[in-house]
Amino acid sequence: MSQEKLSALKKIIADYKSVIVAFSGGVDSTFLAKVAYDVLGDKAIAVTADSPSLARSELENAKKLVKQIGIKHLIISTNELNDENYKKNPTNRCYYCKRELYVKLVELSTQINDAINKKNNYHKENNFPNINCILNGLNYDDRSDHRPGNQAATEFQIKSPLLDAQLTKQEIRELSKQFSLPTFDKPAMPCLSSRIQFNTLITVEKLQQVEKAEEYLRSFGLYDIRVRHLGSTARIEADIDSLKIIQNNEDKIIEKITSFGFQSVEFAEYKRGSLLQIAV
Template sequence: MTASPEARLQAVLASYPALTIAVSGGVDSMTLAHLAHRWALDGVTMFHAVSPAVPGSATERVQRHADAHGWKLSIGGSGEFEDGRYRANPVDRCYFCKTNLYDRIRALTDGIIASGANTDDLGDYRPGLKAAAERDIVHPFVEAAISKAEVRALARLHGLEDLAELPAQPCLASRIETGIAISADDLAFVNEVETALSPLLPRQAALRCRVTREGIVIEADAEHAATPMLKMQAMVLCAQAGRLFAGVRAYERGSAFIGKPAVHHG
């Protein structure tokens, strides 16, 4: 009989005497943090990075869960904004982001560092995985052959419904079209727009505010992209900020990554 995802993950985590988990605030890393904490109370610490690319709501979520469940949590800067290679926003920007993140965590521990990557991530264009490999970062969900859907199922199984229902939320910098320099002002605007528009859509619906060379583009799941209120509110927000509104279109995963290798579909 094939072992359940929970049993597979428990076996993987048991193979590590201690872990420092990079917790972004999303469903994957948060679920991993919860389960590792429950199954290995004394050997798990969490690190959450704050930066202009991380929504304040994510930091608040991490802190709230840490306080409620007694995590050993460190919060610090990720350092990527000090790296000109990251700010230039090349197609492999994520490599420089994760390089800075993991190097910051490594300065705090000599132990094993873990990410919340799952098997679905392996089919995407993920330069950050290269940075992880160079630094011997482990991916327990990948080792346990656990997909995104199974991560959500594990969250529900363990009473973490608030996490299970979180929409996928990569960092805010993923909304900036490749080649447009990353700025804190753009990231703050993206966060403001997505926060304002998200109540107009179902909880797990895709929503992205893209900063493109044509202007601000809103992406939403195809069945919601034609919602009149979505377009109207986006136009108002752009006008208030003095930004050019370039329309609403169907969500396309990774559409801001111009020039990414064709072998991937991120």
């Protein structure tokens, strides 16, 4: 069944003729970038949005992945933290983030297309194609998730070919493994802002606290973890096996995490969407 869906995906992408892929380096966007490049070659461009909410390790990972795939890669800056609606961190925060992303991607595609029409040096030097549409990595399972960003995708007419081909997350992981993509078993890595308690202000300082804490925890071989920013408290969430490793190193972990500016540290089993349950 997944091979039939893959064929359907290739047909969908081929009909687009030329695309920008919104590329985060996660499971879905990496798979999409790979298929888009296989189908369209140089008529596919991966674009990564860089901002304080993106961990530096994730940006470096994205750079490595595009080199493996072979797709042309651009990094643009987004300024969601300049939007007061985003900074207030409401439960629909992702809408404002995605709106900023899609505004910038539409601007980029317009810039590329205008350059081609004017036949100026920008196009000649970079060999960009005329962009017909922008793609995101929304998959078939995402229909039932809490995803306010989908509204922004609809407003900006962003295409979701994985969804249209009815590819589930598990199928994408299986196909990614067949393609030898290292993301086939990568845990979900949402942006750093997703760690900050809803309806409390998002700041660069808080984002950096979370990033430093999670980077430190990865030094213990822990990857599917979250450091929730609950004001003065850092809540470390992980699966049971990871919590055992944390427990064995609890004193040094607490000492290190508090050195990043937290006053206390607590531990809990990881539950997706846990901050929604305590939104104030």
